[in-house]
Amino acid sequence: MAELKVTQVKSTIGNKRPARxxxxxxxxxxxxxxxxxxxNAxxxxxxxxxxxxxxVEELSAEGSDQS
Incomplete structure (x- = not known):
């Protein structure tokens, strides 16, 4: 399954509750x-x-080669 690398780049201070x-x-x-x-969803x-x-960066699935 694909994976995503997620990095926080800004503070959550001052943002609405759903974002935090x-x-x-x-x-x-x-x-x-x-x-x-x-x-996933x-x-x-x-x-x-x-x-x-x-x-957000999408990581390639290098090790999951299924033939």
């Missing part, structure tokens, strides 16, 4: 903290809610 809670639900605790999460929703606070 989404950042926390992704496992991010401070600015420049990164986590790798699975690419729940995590995409969290990212969409707080897109102005986050930087």
């Amino acid at each position: 809670e989404s950042v926390r639900s992704l496992g991010l605790k401070r600015i420049h903290h990164s986590v790798v999460v699975t690419d 729940v995590n995409r929703g969290y990212i969409r809610t707080a897109t102005h606070l986050l930087s």
